[in-house]
Amino acid sequence: MPVSGGKVQAEKPESPEAEIYNKIHRAIAERRLLPGSRLVEDQLAEVFGVSRMRIRWVLQSLARDKVVTLHRNRGATVAKPTVKEAKEVFAARRLIEGALAREVVRATDDKALKRLKAHIKKEIASEKSHDRAMELRTSHDFHTLLAEIVGNSVLVDFLQELMARSALITAIFERPDISVCSHFTHSKLIELIENRDEQGLVDAMLGHLNEIESYLSLYEKDEQPVDIKTIFADL
Amino acid sequence: MPVSGGKVQAEKPESPEAEIYNKIHRAIAERRLLPGSRLVEDQLAEVFGVSRMRIRWVLQSLARDKVVTLHRNRGATVAKPTVKEAKEVFAARRLIEGALAREVVRATDDKALKRLKAHIKKEIASEKSHDRAMELRTSHDFHTLLAEIVGNSVLVDFLQELMARSALITAIFERPDISVCSHFTHSKLIELIENRDEQGLVDAMLGHLNEIESYLSLYEKDEQPVDIKTIFADL
DNA sequence: TTCGAGCATATTGTACACAATATGAGTCTC
DNA sequence: GAGACTCATATTGTGTACAATATGCTCGAA
Helix, strand or coil: CCCCCCCCCCCCCCCHHHHHHHHHHHHHHCCCCCCCCEECHHHHHHHHCCCHHHHHHHHHHHHHCCCEEEECCCEEEECCCCHHHHHHHHHHHHHHHHHHHHHHHHHCCHHHHHHHHHHHHHHHHHHHHCCHHHHHHHHHHHHHHHHHHHCCHHHHHHHHHHHHHHHHHHHHHECCCCCCCHHHHHHHHHHHHHCCCHHHHHHHHHHHHHHHHHCECCCCCCCCCCCHHHHCCCC | CCCCCCCCCCCCCCCHHHHHHHHHHHHHHCCCCCCCCEECHHHHHHHHCCCHHHHHHHHHHHHHCCCEEEECCCEEEECCCCHHHHHHHHHHHHHHHHHHHHHHHHHCCHHHHHHHHHHHHHHHHHHHHCCHHHHHHHHHHHHHHHHHHHCCHHHHHHHHHHHHHHHHHHHHHECCCCCCCHHHHHHHHHHHHHCCCHHHHHHHHHHHHHHHHHCECCCCCCCCCCCHHHHCCCC
16 A cells, blocks of 8 residues: 655545545644644544554655654654754755755746746735645745756655655744744745846855744754663763 | 664664665665566565565565555566656756765864775775675765765765665666776765865766766666556547 | 457455553552 | 552554455457
């Protein structure tokens, strides 16, 4: 029973597993399921009206994408990234999205530009609607859209994974006092693309990512997954 | 039963699944199992002396790492990348490894340099031994080693996936007349790292990747996974 | 001989029952 | 009352039996 969509959010439910996968994945990405929440197999099986085996399969897939964590004999929880992990994800994003920016300028044609502009409209609409879930999703989709424009499905997959993890990270480390209004920044990026300003776009993208990261409070909060054994290894 | 090692080739067998995963993964990466080979669950179960369920989990894990393809109701085969996929993997590698090169120069200290030089020794040894499998592995490990030096586990994971896929791609599209002797090129890269020549390293890395790709015959060979439906869609 | 239908076989897909495990509550002792 | 021990319960882990499916073969008819 392959979760046929893989990590990609397929529009049409190719297999029942893929559908469940998407539902849970979205619930997590849109923060209806918060980091640390337990995901009990029986409960999910009942909710989705399928057998436990199916759920286990889906949980396995989600774990692969690092949005849930499996604890041997103790079940699954929504992943709770550490500060270290958060920093690594952002570093990876800067590296990949920075390099991607150059390619985007090269790859963008009229059709692509249309898609980009259409996307901004969606972002504005979701910000107006005050639907936080959709707001987050469209904002994240902008970043994967760039990979799509470059036309490299390997990179699309990577970006998709990074964005899902970013969603979790934001959920944990977001400072309540700041709200990121991204459509404006994204519009500026599109402008640079339209002007074929390669270096400008790269810089702006890196700036954008740094800004997002700076809006987080990336220091250890509560009893994060600290590994006791490691801490007392030298005693 | 999480395949605890994930896609990382763990040294110590944390769980029986992880061990099986590693064995199959290595068999594929080292080309003892060639693209297209069928992987029948019962057979594998018998070989490894475990139940079929265990094998299914492992196959699922391998599928998500794109080294195995699952066909609904028809079982698993070793993945057989298409030309398109091959080109995308190499494009992704250029993008990521190119950008990584800059970071490597920054991140390399004495300890890292030692690791790099030790690795070269390994490469030379395996080339001498004429053990094609080990030769391939050490050569590929060099590239993930760079990510390790930068110290970003997210990138290490990406690189590992890309290298596994590259192994498959090479297996399919390699031209029999050319043998890549990589340790020499890799040594030159290390030299550039030692000299802190950022731009030089980036260029050399891109050159290296282009060279590898150019040694492949990236045109459609036999009856690659062509989708009949798509081809005759307009009839 | 060619085509198709139906059957045989090999293989994968799924559910279920039970085993293993972790955790917390309750109990007993000192 | 503090600590350790046992047991109850909730939950996950695993093997097995059986159902579903795909594929190739056989056989019969045109």
